[in-house]
Each structure stands twice: as structure tokens, then as C-alpha cells.
Amino acid sequence: MILVCGIPTESPVARVIDALSDASAPMAVLNQRHFDDIELEYDIGGGGRLTGLLRIARLRWTLDEIQGVYVRLMDDRQLPELAAEPAGSTRRIACRSLHQALLAFCDVTPAKVLNRTGPMSTNASKPYQAQVIARHGFSIPETLITNSPDHVRDFVAEHKRVVYKSISGVRSIVETVTAQDLARLDQIRWCPVQFQAYVPGVDIRVHTVGEEVFATEITSTATDYRYATQQVDVAAGLEALDLDDGTAGRCVALAEDLGLPLAGIDLKRSEQGEVFCFEVNPSPAFSYFEAHTGQPIAAAIASYLAS
Amino acid sequence: MSHPGDACAPWAWAGLRARGLPMEIVTAEELVFSTSARHRLGRASVESDFVLPSGRRLAFDQLQGTLNRLAIVPENHLSRAGPSDRIYAVQELHALFTSVLYGLPGRVLNRAGPRGLCGPWLSPAEWMAQAGRAGLPIEPYLVRGGAPIPDLVLPAERVVYVVGDAVVIVPSHPGEPPAAIAEGCRALALGCGVELLGVDFAALSHGPWTFVGASPMPDLRPGGEALLDALLAAMVG
Numbered sequence: 096m097i098l099v100c101g102i103p104t105e106s107p108v109a110r111v112i113d114a115l116s117d118a119s120a121p122m123a124v125l126n127q128r129h130f131d132d133i134e135l136e137y138d139i140g141g142g143g144r145l146t147g148l149l150r151i152a153r154l155r156w157t158l159d160e161i162q163g164v165y166v167r168l169m170d171d172r173q174l175p176e177l178a179a180e181p182a183g184s185t186r187r188i189a190c191r192s193l194h195q196a197l198l199a200f201c202d203v204t205p206a207k208v209l210n211r212t213g214p215m216s217t218n219a220s221k222p223y224q225a226q227v228i229a230r231h232g233f234s235i236p237e238t239l240i241t242n243s244p245d246h247v248r249d250f251v252a253e254h255k256r257v258v259y260k261s262i263s264g265v266r267s268i269v270e271t272v273t274a275q276d277l278a279r280l281d282q283i284r285w286c287p288v289q290f291q292a293y294v295p296g297v298d299i300r301v302h303t304v305g306e307e308v309f310a311t312e313i314t315s316t317a318t319d320y321r322y323a324t325q326q327v328d329v330a331a332g333l334e335a336l337d338l339d340d341g342t343a344g345r346c347v348a349l350a351e352d353l354g355l356p357l358a359g360i361d362l363k364r365s366e367q368g369e370v371f372c373f374e375v376n377p378s379p380a381f382s383y384f385e386a387h388t389g390q391p392i393a394a395a396i397a398s399y400l401a402s
Numbered sequence: 403m404s405h406p407g408d409a410c411a412p413w414a415w416a417g418l419r420a421r422g423l424p425m426e427i428v429t430a431e432e433l434v435f436s437t438s439a440r441h442r443l444g445r446a447s448v449e450s451d452f453v454l455p456s457g458r459r460l461a462f463d464q465l466q467g468t469l470n471r472l473a474i475v476p477e478n479h480l481s482r483a484g485p486s487d488r489i490y491a492v493q494e495l496h497a498l499f500t501s502v503l504y505g506l507p508g509r510v511l512n513r514a515g516p517r518g519l520c521g522p523w524l525s526p527a528e529w530m531a532q533a534g535r536a537g538l539p540i541e542p543y544l545v546r547g548g549a550p551i552p553d554l555v556l557p558a559e560r561v562v563y564v565v566g567d568a569v570v571i572v573p574s575h576p577g578e579p580p581a582a583i584a585e586g587c588r589a590l591a592l593g594c595g596v597e598l599l600g601v602d603f604a605a606l607s608h609g610p611w612t613f614v615g616a617s618p619m620p621d622l623r624p625g626g627e628a629l630l631d632a633l634l635a636a637m638v639g
Contacts (some may be wrong), residue, residue: 136546213516219500262494263497285483
């Protein structure tokens with residue numbers, strides 16, 4: 096049985112459910128919004144062996160029936176069902192505890208999991224990830240993280256066009272450093288900021304599912320194609336791309352090294368043909384790319400989990 | 403690298419200096435309050451250098467080894483920021499420290515990673531599962547969604563330190579553990595990707611060497627001279 100955890104109407108989750116359904120794979124959907132009607136109980140015994148039970152509404156499974164898990168949870172503390180609950184209420188605590196038990200289960204189960212909680216945190220430090228990325232033969236952009244305005248001025252003078260963005264798991268919009276930004280550099284003394292040499296070229300998003308690779312070429316003049324409409328008034332164009340074997344192999348090896356059987360890898364092919372890698376997303380919203388290119392990513396996820 | 407209240411840092415500093423190893427203590431606060439922090443990544447290398455509040459420059463490429471006992475990022479200086487700015491800044495600082503401490507040259511006990519600044523901080527369930535898979539005897543550990551996740555609360559009666567290939571038993575609890583226990587501790591450290599691990603045992607239903615917990619940042623002081631010798635060997639080896 097394949098367990099799908101998340102909110103079933105959310106696009107990537109919905110596509111995985113559809114793909115598993117198309118493949119006639121036995122499946123259970125754990126809708127985290129229905130936490131009141133879910134029970135999970137397990138025991139870790141000798142040899143680290145896991146035994147236990149999952150109940151969703153009237154259906155029950157033993158945990159050894161679960162051969163694969165797709166997990167894409169929103170922060171359970173922000174669930175709409177808890178909006179009216181006071182802090183520390185019994186229902187809030189029970190919901191939190193269920194999600195903690197579920198995440199711990201994902202880390203200890205011998206089943207295939209896309210993705211386990213531990214490896215998901217590799218994306219919480221982009222420069223850490225960059226060091227791993229570089230070991231896999233990808234170029235990484237020249238990067239400076241500093242709280243010193245002088246170092247930033249030197250870096251901008253060296254690289255001319257420079258962008259800045261967050262380095263943690265907090266999402267940020269990539270922006271080009273402007274004269275106005277340079278005038279407010281003193282603010283970085285409170286918290287170091289990441290600056291990167293801008294790499295001109297073509298953005299490529301690669302999704303890896305096990306050893307399967309799906310590459311999408313993105314056409315946009317925006318600094319951050321995810322916000323192309325905001326930045327340049329024109330939406331980004333997306334097209335399926337055949338990636339060369341060498342780059343595809345490095346993507347698979349990188350995802351495997353990070354412990355991520357499912358990954359969304361952000362590449363850029365420079366004007367000189369050099370392949371840069373910016374980051375690896377452990378919970379990719381692949382549905383956006385699948386919808387635009389027709390690439391069977393959800394089907395690959397279903398096949399990986401069911402095989 | 404340590405926190406100001408960490409008594410293990412001056413203990414290790416004094417013990418390792420007495421064994422001829424040049425040592426310096428740098429605190430998390432000194433790093434966070436650096437007047438100039440610079441972390442560069444590129445084609446060629448990883449470079450970090452910080453000018454500490456005292457004016458001392460810390461060039462990380464000159465470090466030969468590090469005993470890393472940083473667990474969290476200090477955030478007192480952000481107390482006047484709004485909640486969302488403070489949360490953002492702490493996450494950014496944590497991300498920076500993870501990268502700096504991961505990229506340290508030489509031998510590092512323990513190197514930072516995505517699950518912790520001085521090695522992985524696993525959930526109790528993961529420690530129990532990993533310990534069981536490493537061949538260590540464990541008590542059944544029950545998790546029940548809806549109820550609080552049980553913690554590993556039993557006080558340790560025996561501690562085994564894994565330092566690289568060496569295994570050190572707390573002197574105040576003499577008695578060699580069975581070879582399988584020492585091997586299991588090594589396997590647990592290897593599985594967690596750490597060079598330094600404190601593994602706690604208590605006498606329970608599986609005998610005197612029943613696993614009750616582990617930490618990548620154990621209290622070092624009970625390890626005494628034998629642990630200092632092992633740390634020295636690991637640092638210069």
C-alpha cells in the first residue's frame with residue numbers, strides 16, 4: 096500500500112493520487128486536515144524493527160503494509176481547522192503530536208519515502224548545499240555572505256551584476272543589487288546577507304525521481320523566473336528538454352547524496368555552456384512544470400513508490 | 403567552538419593544551435557579534451574569516467582541527483526586532499553557521515550538517531531505531547500519535563564515548579562492555595556520520611548495557627584523562 100500524506104486538493108498531492116489511481120496501486124490518503132479522525136501508533140523494538148497501526152476514519156492498516164510514502168505536509172499549526180483553537184488546547188496538542196509521530200515514522204520506516212524528514216532539511220542552508228553541489232562537478236556561482244558593507248562593495252565592483260537572496264529555507268525573491276541597495280548596506284550589519292555573481296544564461300529545472308530525470312527549460316528575462324510576471328510583466332515560458340547524459344547522471348548522484356529520491360534541481364546553462372547548480376528543492380512543486388510540459392513526473396513518483 | 407556556559411570547553415581546552423595541542427576557544431556569541439563576517443564560496447574553494455568583537459581576526463583556513471560544541475545560534479541581539487524579522491534572521495544565521503562549520507578544514511568533532519550545528523540531533527524515535535539497527539539492545543519505544551512523544555528521559559548509568567575509531571568508557575563506571583556493545587556504538591556513530599558521540603546506557607530489561615540515548619555533544623568531563631587522550635589522537639591523527 097502507498098500512503099499519501101498532505102492535503103489532497105493541493106496540486107502536487109492531487110497529481111500523485113491520480114497517478115497512483117491510474118496505476119491501480121493500493122493507496123491510502125492521509126488528509127492532514129482530518130487529523131481528528133486519524134490514529135497512528137507504533138513500537139520500535141529489537142533491531143530497530145517497527146511495528147504498529149494506522150487508522151484513517153474506518154480503515155486500518157498495519158505499518159508493514161506500507162511500502163511507500165509520499166509526504167507533502169503544510170505546517171500543521173497553520174491548518175484552518177485549528178484557527179479558532181486557543182494556544183495549548185487539547186486539540187492543538189493532539190494535532191501536533193500526530194504530525195510529529197507521522198514525521199518520525201517517515202524517518203524510521205523501511206518503506207520508500209519521498210522524502211524523509213532528515214534529508215529535507217538539507218535545503219535549510221543553501222551555502223551548505225552549494226558545497227555538496229560543487230563536489231558533484233557542477234559549477235556554483237561566486238558567492239559572498241557577509242555583514243560587512245565594504246566586502247559587498249568590493250564584490251559588486253568585481254562582478255558588476257550581483258543578486259541577493261536568502262540562504263535559509265525561508266523563500267525570498269531574487270533581486271539584482273541596485274544603487275539604492277548599496278545606499279542601505281549598513282542594515283546588513285544585523286544579519287549577514289548572501290550576494291551572488293549573476294550568471295547570464297538559460298534556467299533549467301530538473302526533477303529527479305529515483306534514477307528518472309525530467310528537465311524543463313525556462314525562458315524568461317526576469318532575475319527570478321518564478322516571479323517573472325511581477326518583475327518583467329511576462330510569464331516565463333516552459334519547455335521539456337533532453338538533458339545530456341553527463342548532466343543527468345550528476346543530477347541523480349547529487350540527489351542521492353543528499354538523501355532525496357525526489358528532488359527539484361535548479362540549474363542554469365551559461366552563455367559559455369557551463370552548467371551551474373543553484374539549489375536542490377526537497378519538496379518540489381513539480382505540478383507547475385508537469386502542467387506546462389506534459390512530463391509524466393507524477394507517474395514516475397507513483398511507479399517509484401509502487402515498485 | 404562553544405557556548406559561554408559550556409563547562410566542557412574550558413575543560414577540553416586545558417586538557418588538550420596540557421598535552422601540547424595549541425588551542426583557542428571561540429564562542430558562538432563572538433561569531434555572531436563579529437564586526438566583519440565573510441564566507442565565500444566559488445569554483446576554487448570555501449573561505450571564511452571573521453573579525454571578532456575583540457578585534458582578533460579568525461581565519462578559518464588556518465585551523466588544523468576543531469572541537470565543535472555549537473548547538474544553537476545566539477539571538478539576544480535580535481530581541482528588539484519584530485517576530486517575523488527575528489525568526490528570519492535566526493534562520494539565516496543558522497544557515498550561515500551550518501555552512502561555515504561544515505566547510506571547516508582539518509579534523510572536526512563534529513562537523514555541522516543540515517540536522518545540527520555540531521552533528522545530527524535526531525528525534526528519540528530515530529535514535530532508538532538507529533541504535534537498534536546498530537545492534538544495541540533497546541527497550542521497546544512506543545509512539546502514539548495524539549499523545550506526547552515520549553522522550554529519552556532515563557538517566558544514564560554508563561556512558562560510552564566514540565571518538566573516531568576509539569571507544570572510551572566512563573572511568574567512574576568501570577567494567578568493559580561486551581565487544582558487541584563497543585562495536586554497536588561505533589556503528590551508531592558511523593550511521594549518524596559523526597566522529598564524536600556519547601552513547602548512554604542503563605540497566606534495564608536487556609541487561610546493564612541497554613541503550614537509552616545518545617548525543618553528538620555529550621558532557622565530556624566524565625570521560626577524564628582517557629577521553630582527552632582519545633580527543634588528542636583524533637585531532638592530530
